[in-house]
Amino acid sequence: MPHYLLTFVDVLGLSTSVYFEKGLPMSENCDCLFCKIVAGEIPSKIVYEDDICMAFDDVEPEAPVHTLLVPKQHYENLNDNVPAEVLGHMLETLPKVAEIKGVHDSGYRTIMNTGPDSAATVPHLHMHLMGGVLFGRATFENSQRYNN
């Protein structure tokens, strides 16, 4: 488990540094919805689970198949220094989840949102696996332009 150094500087300019471990299970001390699902504190329709990640169906599906794959450790999004092993494992796991959901051969769309412009909702890294329908091209139809 990698350690990270966090330094606070108070009003007198004195600094306090603490080490913390990235990716500790957060369910006991944060309100993260997906951490609570991973911990079993909030029920979900679990599709797949291993030591590193868990897949469960989206509660507000936007396609006949809409499953979310999340790492069990908490990372906010792709900007959160997610270890390559975790990302690689998730991508490797995705076809297995697609197989379970019956869209492995028909095909599926995979989406990861990062940051305010992406319309991300839950700040816990997740991949959307969507399928069971013939998607159109991804477009910007419902997107807003910046005015500046």
Ligand code: ZN
């Ligand atoms: Zn979380």
